[in-house]
Amino acid sequence: GENVEQHPSTLSVQEGDSAVIKCTYSDSASNYFPWYKQELGKRPQLIIDIRSNVGEKKDQRIAVTLNKTAKHFSLHITETQPEDSAVYFCAPYGQNFVFGPGTRLSVLP
């Protein structure tokens, strides 16, 4: 069956530091790798994604890296700000619409 894991489950960083969240998956046929951000009381929203033909993609302070051989991809946030505090989910496509269990990021002022 589908197996999507995220590490860590919770992460606290000081404002201005970097944060990295890793997602591992089981289906080697997955070809699309998105990250979603869910702020408190809000809906999950797509923030960045990557396809299997590239290894890294960057959008301002956030980036996603992909290692298809090892079946994991990571979300990188640099120069963290308080508004980055949220729960982050990965959802590799092809895993029967399964989302990872989420990572709660807290950015401390």
Place this chain on the structure above:
Amino acid sequence: DTAVSQTPKYLVTQMGNDKSIKCEQNLGHDTMYWYKQDSKKFLKIMFSYNNKELIINETVPNRFSPKSPDKAHLNLHINSLELGDSAVYFCASGQGDYGYTFGSGTRLTVV
């Protein structure tokens, strides 16, 4: 113009009642989904509809039934509500291997 809209936003009801949640998308996406988010924030897939056909149904009790009158709508009907059904239910839509767009969620409380 809201892309994925669901109603109601809040729903408080007694055990044993039957209720429905409506969802509509104006993005022209082929696939719509229902997810349940529990108190621990896990997002669990319940149903997915592609062009009015059910393409996945996880281990969801048959008290839950999706109804899709057309490609733009996927409603969720729940019979004989139980305390454990209390959660936030999200509707979403998508197109192939592209990201989902979620509705704002329906917080269901069963008392």
